Amino acid sequence: GAGVSQSPSNKVTEKGKDVELRCDPISGHTALYWYRQSLGQGLEFLIYFQGNSAPDKSGLPSDRFSAERTGGSVSTLTIQRTQQEDSAVYLCASSLDLGVEAFFGQGTRLTVV
Amino acid sequence: GIQVEQSPPDLILQEGANSTLRCNFSDSVNNLQWFHQNPWGQLINLFYIPSGTKQNGRLSATTVATERYSLLYISSSQTTDSGVYFCASGRGETSGSRLTFGEGTQLTVNP
Numbered sequence: 001g002a003g004v005s006q007s008p009s010n011k012v013t014e015k016g017k018d019v020e021l022r023c024d025p026i027s028g029h030t031a032l033y034w035y036r037q038s039l040g041q042g043l044e045f046l047i048y049f050q051g052n053s054a055p056d057k058s059g060l061p062s063d064r065f066s067a068e069r070t071g072g073s074v075s076t077l078t079i080q081r082t083q084q085e086d087s088a089v090y091l092c093a094s095s096l097d098l099g100v101e102a103f104f105g106q107g108t109r110l111t112v113v
Numbered sequence: 114g115i116q117v118e119q120s121p122p123d124l125i126l127q128e129g130a131n132s133t134l135r136c137n138f139s140d141s142v143n144n145l146q147w148f149h150q151n152p153w154g155q156l157i158n159l160f161y162i163p164s165g166t167k168q169n170g171r172l173s174a175t176t177v178a179t180e181r182y183s184l185l186y187i188s189s190s191q192t193t194d195s196g197v198y199f200c201a202s203g204r205g206e207t208s209g210s211r212l213t214f215g216e217g218t219q220l221t222v223n224p
Contacts, residue, residue: 033211033212035214037154042214042215042216042217043199043201043214045211045212045213048211056211059211089154091156093156093212099143099144099203099204100144100161101144101146101158101161102146102212103158104148104155104156104158106153106154106155107154107155109154
């Protein structure tokens with residue numbers, strides 16, 4: 001696509017439920033990143049994927065968070081047993097290769113009630 | 114990991130004024146980007162500038178990699194320039210490919 005596309009734009013979920021957030025990167029981009037931005041906070045790295053290499057999961061805050069990237073394209077970030085502190089905007093980015101200019105999607109605003 | 118510091122944290126301008134935003138980073142980098150986060154939360158790419166100087170309309174940026182800082186210049190500011198400006202840097206190697214973001218500069222341009 002023309003840009004990084006994320007869905008849904010907004011998600012309200014009850015505490016304890018699982019949620020899946022989707023990211024469709026720019027066509028041809030081999031690197032895909034997930035970040036989150038909590039209210040009034042900075043941007044926190046979560047995970048990145050590069051081609052067929054093992055992902056760098058070092059930013060995932062707990063084992064309730066997981067992500068996969070199928071076919072080197074679309075990625076899904078899954079949060080299990082959501083907690084109120086998971087409420088944030090989850091941003092996805094992609095780049096042509098690791099370490100070059102990254103482009104961000106519009107984000108998914110997750111609210112856990 | 115890389116530390117990124119931005120200054121000032123807040124800036125209030127009258128429309129038409131010029132401003133300079135600064136980004137200091139703690140280590141050598143080969144990826145440096147400036148973003149503008151609009152009121153809807155979207156991060157808009159302004160510059161990819163690991164070194165050198167670039168200009169785009171009223172905005173320009175300079176990165177002095179050897180001294181570990183980057184500057185974003187906004188001239189003749191407009192109310193639509195309001196928002197948060199982020200600097201982000203990374204080393205571009207497998208272990209450092211993540212972008213590390215500064216805390217941002219909140220810019221308000223008043224009419």
